Amino acid sequence: MSAALATRLLRWFDQHGRKDLPWQRTLNDGRRDAYRVWLSEVMLQQTQVATVVGYFERFVRALPTLRALAAADEDTVLALWSGLGYYRRARFLHRAAQLCVERHGGELPRDFAALSALPGIGRSTAGAILAQAHGLRFPILDGNVKRVLTRYHGIHGHPGESAVEKQLWQHAETHTPKTRVADYTQAIMDLGATLCTRSRPRCGDCPLATGCIAHRDDLTAQLPSRKPTRSIPTRATVMLILRDHDRRVLLERRGPQGVWSGLWSLPEAGDPGSAWRLAQQHAQIDDAQALAPFTHVFSHYRLDIEPLLFDRATARGGIADNPHLRWCSAGELGALGLPAPVRSLLLQINDST
Missing domain, CATH: 3.90.79.10 (Nucleoside Triphosphate Pyrophosphohydrolase)
Known part of the structure; x- marks a missing residue:
């Protein structure tokens, strides 16, 4: 089942996936720039692609390399980030760049443990960087991927709960293929962002619909389970x-x-x-x-x-x-x-x- 999911998803990606985003541009050796992948992953946390593109392009014009980011003062970094919100992401980004210069020769480490130890880089972000920049087999589990896997496997319970998240990580690991990892990680994120959306998912166009439990059981409106509501002061x-x-x-x-x-x-x-x-x-x-x-x-x-x-x-x-x-x-x-x-x-x- 896991191989079939990746195969169907990659076939869909070849026809419909997003391949012209600014952080997908390759270097002379055909690889993606790990710095750009990292920056995009951090910006895309809590923020949609359409919003991020303009901020991303402005940021890399001003700070085109990891070393340039590390050398910038905090006011410059925060000014470039202004409007994206969740400003702790920008401060972590800045500090992580400085640590890369101090400890890793001015590059993002390719070792998962060293990469995920940097400020603001958790398990999913580290996996996305290694998969998309270097083609290494690491699963990801951002919000879009959680929604796809929750519906496909019919998992009840809020995805933020530790037991539910553990299940989702197991499925993410199982489904990640051994080849075309960069395309697969982009594909499953694209599917969640464009078809398997929170409201009004386009199940008729989804390449995974035939195996999706939420689609089969008419549960797409209930899954993923919403976080228990509470009034905010x-x-x-x-x-x-x-x-x-x-x-x-x-x-x-x-x-x-x-x-x-x-x-x-x-x-x-x-x-x-x-x-x-x-x-x-x-x-x-x-x-x-x-x-x-x-x-x-x-x-x-x-x-x-x-x-x-x-x-x-x-x-x-x-x-x-x-x-x-x-x-x-x-x-x-x-x-x-x-x-x-x-x-x-x-x-x-x-x-x-």
Whole structure:
């Protein structure tokens, strides 16, 4: 059964698979660039291909090699990542590149244990790099592959549960062929992304439909089993937009913990009164304008944001000596790692006021 699945999947891939993605381009020796494969795999975590392509191409134009990534400063890396979210992925990517330069001669190791020991490279990502860049036989188990295998084998239970995931890894190992491993791993990811989708899967076009238990038993709407739902809390913050006479905005680098860690953002306060007091610590202010509030949704909570604009502020002394505070012009924003909602807010303000 395992050989039949790979054969049918590869036959489908030859006709319908995606073969022109920017990270699939080969080197002079016909192999794919392991750096590009790695970068794409990290970007594709939690993010769809259509979104990733533009970010990927911009990233490799700026940092075309692993050594270039390792040598870049964190602000450059986070600025290139800005908008993709889950910024810890970018920091792990940066640190892993530096470790490759320090320990592995500036290359991603081809040894599975050494590769998977790098920050942000788990079992599936390591397998994808080794399979797609070097043709080595390692299984993968990203979200698309989990969905395909869960339906094909009729596995109940949330795929994030350890017992269910163990089953899926066993099936992934069994189905991975000994030849054309790079094409197979791309094929099963493509199948999940284009046909075996979460909603409205196109079973009539699927090369695996005849052996799929979920299709046979009309369970495609129930499998994979959804994660048990829980309500997420809502938090609130006031974001201070202190803008001076030169239309520069005061930014603050966030600490190493929590969401948006290490990114430049706007100073925050718990309520408007605290916001006024904080604004007065940083600048001489006359008035404030309350802007339209909005909500940003994280995976584990909702954040209600109330922007408060203090225009024509005069900076107080001491900011120049604080490495975590800086006045920034509109033209400088592109070089900094900013949370997507903060960048969007600042662009709106610059366009409208």
